[in-house]
Amino acid sequence: MNYRTKAEYYIKGITAGAIDAAEVIAWSDEVIVAADKTEDWMVEISSCGADERLKVLGLLNTVQGTADAAELDAMLKAKGLA
Numbered sequence: 001m002n003y004r005t006k007a008e009y010y011i012k013g014i015t016a017g018a019i020d021a022a023e024v025i026a027w028s029d030e031v032i033v034a035a036d037k038t039e040d041w042m043v044e045i046s047s048c049g050a051d052e053r054l055k056v057l058g059l060l061n062t063v064q065g066t067a068d069a070a071e072l073d074a075m076l077k078a079k080g081l082a
Helices: 003-016 020-033 040-046 053-060 069-078
Strands: none
Touching: 003 020, 003 053, 003 069, 020 040, 020 053, 040 053
8 A cells, every 4th residue: 555545544534533643643653664765744743743633634635646546445435434
């Protein structure tokens, strides 16, 4: 899965109230550990507080790439968001 697809999933989940910022922050921490090269958005999300929902949303919008529509739809359906 690419980072943009996961970012879109989290954007939709936070907006719908089904995902909280803490979940996104935990994901970002995992990405930093696994990534060959860290990107600014990873570090910035990781340093957010659980109460900084709008900041996390803004940072998710900076994730580069193209979302995989089929994979995103499957993740949203599994979460009950589609």
